[in-house]
Amino acid sequence: MAKTIAEINEKIKKGQAVVVTAEEIIDIAKKKGISQAANEVDVVTTGTFGPMCSSGAYFNVGHTKPRIKLGGGKVYLNDVPAYTGVAAVDVFLGATALPDDDPKNRIYPGEFRYGGGHVIEELVAGKDVRLVATAYGTDCYPRRKLETLISIKDMNEAVLFNMRNAYQNYNVAVNLSDRIIYTYMGVLKPKLGNANYSTSGQLSPLFNDPYYKTIGIGTKIFLGGGIGYVAWQGTQHNPSVLRGDNGVPRRGAGTLAVIGDLKQMKPEWLVGTSFLGYGCTLTVGIGVPIPVLSEEILRYTLVTDAEIFAPVVDYAEAYPQRKPDILTEISYAELKSGTIKVQGQEVPTASLSSYPGAVEIAGILKEWIKKGEFLLTEPVAPLPGVESGIVFKPLEERPIP
Amino acid sequence: MATVSKRLVLHFPKRLTNEPIVYKLVKDFDLEFNILKASVTPGEEGLLVMELAGEQRSYDKGVKYLTETGVKIQSLSQDVVWNESRCTHCGACITLCPTGAFSVEPKTRKVTFDNNKCVVCELCVKACPPRAMELYF
Ligand code: SF4
Ligand code: SF4
Numbered sequence: 001m002a003k004t005i006a007e008i009n010e011k012i013k014k015g016q017a018v019v020v021t022a023e024e025i026i027d028i029a030k031k032k033g034i035s036q037a038a039n040e041v042d043v044v045t046t047g048t049f050g051p052m053c054s055s056g057a058y059f060n061v062g063h064t065k066p067r068i069k070l071g072g073g074k075v076y077l078n079d080v081p082a083y084t085g086v087a088a089v090d091v092f093l094g095a096t097a098l099p100d101d102d103p104k105n106r107i108y109p110g111e112f113r114y115g116g117g118h119v120i121e122e123l124v125a126g127k128d129v130r131l132v133a134t135a136y137g138t139d140c141y142p143r144r145k146l147e148t149l150i151s152i153k154d155m156n157e158a159v160l161f162n163m164r165n166a167y168q169n170y171n172v173a174v175n176l177s178d179r180i181i182y183t184y185m186g187v188l189k190p191k192l193g194n195a196n197y198s199t200s201g202q203l204s205p206l207f208n209d210p211y212y213k214t215i216g217i218g219t220k221i222f223l224g225g226g227i228g229y230v231a232w233q234g235t236q237h238n239p240s241v242l243r244g245d246n247g248v249p250r251r252g253a254g255t256l257a258v259i260g261d262l263k264q265m266k267p268e269w270l271v272g273t274s275f276l277g278y279g280c281t282l283t284v285g286i287g288v289p290i291p292v293l294s295e296e297i298l299r300y301t302l303v304t305d306a307e308i309f310a311p312v313v314d315y316a317e318a319y320p321q322r323k324p325d326i327l328t329e330i331s332y333a334e335l336k337s338g339t340i341k342v343q344g345q346e347v348p349t350a351s352l353s354s355y356p357g358a359v360e361i362a363g364i365l366k367e368w369i370k371k372g373e374f375l376l377t378e379p380v381a382p383l384p385g386v387e388s389g390i391v392f393k394p395l396e397e398r399p400i401p
Numbered sequence: 402m403a404t405v406s407k408r409l410v411l412h413f414p415k416r417l418t419n420e421p422i423v424y425k426l427v428k429d430f431d432l433e434f435n436i437l438k439a440s441v442t443p444g445e446e447g448l449l450v451m452e453l454a455g456e457q458r459s460y461d462k463g464v465k466y467l468t469e470t471g472v473k474i475q476s477l478s479q480d481v482v483w484n485e486s487r488c489t490h491c492g493a494c495i496t497l498c499p500t501g502a503f504s505v506e507p508k509t510r511k512v513t514f515d516n517n518k519c520v521v522c523e524l525c526v527k528a529c530p531p532r533a534m535e536l537y538f
């Protein structure tokens with residue numbers, strides 16, 4: 001029996017909706033069968049909690065007296081530069097931004113202890129940050145300098161805006177070279193010393209809706225411990241990759257751009273993160289509800305770690321040189337077992353995204369919906385799917401005449 | 402006679418940083434040492450991480466001497482501390498730690514840290530993404 005989002009919302013309001021996590025639904029469907037499970041269950045919740053570099057926040061800090069035009073000037077939040085190429089008192093802070101005096105990788109491997117992601121975490125935690133700005137001065141905005149403490153409460157708007165999050169599948173990173181390498185996939189030991197992956201597998205949002213049939217623009221989600229929305233497809237959204245029979249991409253595919261009011265988020269779900277020898281970022285918690293509109297949708301949510309495959313890529317040579325080679329494909333069940341076999345060698349695995357975090361997020365979202373605090377939204381437009389014909393383009397350089 | 406070999410963190414108060422303490426350990430107590438890490442600035446507090454080895458009796462005497470002169474001794478395992486509230490249980494430390502001090506609970510996939518196994522190589526301290534591993538002196 002097909003359901004609509006409006007019908008599910010009616011049940012949520014009455015406290016009658018049946019909500020389970022993407023882990024729980026697997027056993028429920030095994031016991032009850034797909035059609036009964038599809039009838040009984042209204043919403044399946046998903047979650048992911050991992051480093052997501054395309055994250056940032058924009059702020060309206062309010063007008064000073066006399067006024068200052070931050071737009072076009074320079075702004076630092078706790079010494080981390082924010083982008084000012086917008087209106088007078090709006091700034092954008094990216095998760096990977098670093099203080100000007102950070103040694104970066106000059107002292108290799110750099111530690112990157114503090115950057116934009118850490119500032120965002122501190123702001124969300126309610127701490128004061130130092131806002132230091134210089135401007136060029138105009139007749140209407142005469143002030144040239146500003147140094148002040150500011151907290152998120154003092155700001156008019158503090159909005160998390162992440163242009164590429166919740167990747168649908170990702171590489172498993174290994175290192176075939178004979179030296180240690182420092183990457184955004186963590187520290188990789190030489191000669192296949194370890195393998196790092198980063199998704200929550202069977203709990204991950206886009207694995208449970210592989211063709212974006214319910215998740216679209218406007219979908220209300222758990223974002224950073226508060227409420228957010230899918231704003232658009234994420235950058236590098238690439239639906240047309242190799243997929244398994246279950247529709248699940250075998251390569252990095254769809255992504256989500258997400259947005260939400262930073263003021264109601266929580267520091268435990270937006271964690272400033274450092275990658276040795278690589279840089280800073282933000283670890284972001286995202287949970288997406290999937291309305292069980294039909295048996296088909298339910299079937300997608302039954303995907304297990306054993307049925308999701310990720311490509312193993314050499315980050316010493318193939319990845320940096322943009323070679324298409326993959327070493328093998330490995331299921332998430334194998335990855336989670338702690339060791340995988342690559343080129344005949346046993347390789348210990350580790351994750352960068354937190355599975356316990358994903359479980360917790362899917363659980364929190366489930367509780368919100370069950371208590372009637374979180375209603376589902378109808379997407380206002382779909383995300384581009386396989387039919388969109390989107391082709392993921394690398395940058396082919398052209399000489400400047 | 403049994404011999405021992407232990408890894409210790411020695412904290413020297415200001416007044417002792419100019420004293421030939423390690424020399425005495427060798428000369429008077431016949432102990433062998435291997436310095437793993439040192440930061441001794443004259444006139445300030447000093448820190449020495451070392452492996453101390455020798456016969457049990459001499460070892461005990463040496464340690465007694467250290468304590469009596471005012472050196473604070475800490476066993477090495479207390480040096481790296483897991484700040485559980487910052488740990489996201491990602492698991493990135495698991496394959497990095499050379500001594501297997503971290504393990505994953507298979508069902509919940511939560512990470513635990515056994516500081517008895519830690520040899521303070523500091524790899525996890527720098528590589529833990531949210532920097533949940535803290536180095537304490
Ligand atoms: S790398 Fe750090 S955050 Fe991740 S599990 Fe280990 S201690 Fe926890
Ligand atoms: S400091 Fe080294 S030995 Fe100690 S827990 Fe970290 S990685 Fe393991």
